Amino acid sequence: GVVFSTGGAVSDDVEAWVPIYPGCEPTNRHTMRTEQEQTGGFELETPASVKEALEFYRAALADEGYEVSVNTFTQEDSEGGMVNASHGEKGRNVVAIFSSEGGGPTKIVIQYSQR
16 A cells, blocks of 8 residues: 655654754655655755755765765856765665755755665
């Protein structure tokens, strides 16, 4: 069967192997489980810069043995980036997308899966 859940204000349903930026509480959480795969995601917001948040995820995932690729972009009034990490041995993937507009807070959207 499939189990699907969406969350309120506790982070119990976020897998322990998915990094959460320090000082942030995940919002708009969702998870889905099948017999073969588990997927989920959440959003974070931090006063830290895109660069700081992106480096946190790059380092945290690389330290856990993930193969990590990083992309960044800058436009007139916004900046952002993406960390794409996969762990073949454990069958895990984490994608983190970062964006900030007009010097405002950095928004982070996390998607993860495990087979």
